Amino acid sequence: MQRETDQNLKTDIQLVEEVRNGLRSSFSELVKRHQRGLLRLSMRFMKDADVAQDVVQEAFIKSYEKLNLFEGRASFKSWLYQIAVNTARNKLRENRYDFSDIEDVHLSVSATAEKVLVHAAVSEIIQTEVDRLPFKQKTALVLRVYEDMSFAEIAVVMECPYDTAKANYRHALMKLKETFENQSELRKWTEDVGGFFMELNTKFAEVE
């Protein structure tokens, strides 16, 4: 118990150092810390929980094997996400997975209330639009919006300069913005959501 608490207090870099020195159990702590985030990220690309788990597993094994290449310039998380994104991309290229089945999208939605159905439809449209983005733009968007990463971290994950990461994110956002403005279902949804969004939208309309 004491040992577990000690492990919790250590930074990722300290744990990496311990693994390098032969303490395999420290890697177990790194897995515990990052498996949720990595699974969430993989599911955004793979759409299938089982395949996403494979990506996570593969990413952890690769990171373990290549641990000596990690220099600590960026965070361990960014480095790990970089490996996961590359693994996901390779898997998509190899197998050309397509899990965007309507049934899959509706799996997590109870089809009873009408409101829930509208919600599911909007969610589906948004997901489709995000999936239609080019891989780099989608990666930048996912990391920024859902993983709350800084552009410096995104640049590390995407292995590109800071400006490129930012440009990819902005392009993705611009494309989605156009969709939001053009699709009637999404406009209706914005009205349904009301409250904060509607208030702001009205203010923008007044300003413009």
Add this chain to the structure above:
Amino acid sequence: MKKTDSMKEMILIKKLRAEDPIELPMDEDFFDNLHKKIMLSVDKAEVKPVSKWTKTWVFLEQKTLIPRAKAKKVVRLGIKATTLAAGVGLLNFGLNLSKELSLMQADLNKSSILLEAKKNPAQWTDLVANYQDENDFYADILSEALSQELSQSELATIVEIDKVIAQSL
């Protein structure tokens, strides 16, 4: 306007987050199992030792990441500049060519008119006197040519012709 855009962007991000379709399993057992599965695979793996060459390669790769992007930008800019220059050059060449062609055509017309005029100067002189118009290009050419070139070089011929006509009368 920029402020409005950034606010719109903020709303969009909030919308995206609110409609996040990814639902992670909340079950702790699920993650315990995933952890076990990963660690079982990791137990079979080994941390690979890094050779000097690999380290150098990684170092160079990181070092060249930003210069590579800059080089790409420079190359793109160079291609754009070359294309633009070639376009302007072609346009200029085309304009010059058409100008030269029209000059050549004008010269050709001028010489053929002069040739005709030399054959029968009296008739052409009358023609010019009768039909010359401010807008008549060929008439302008003729009057100019007849008053300068023709009067000097073909003066003798015209005098000869006049003499023959006078004798015959």
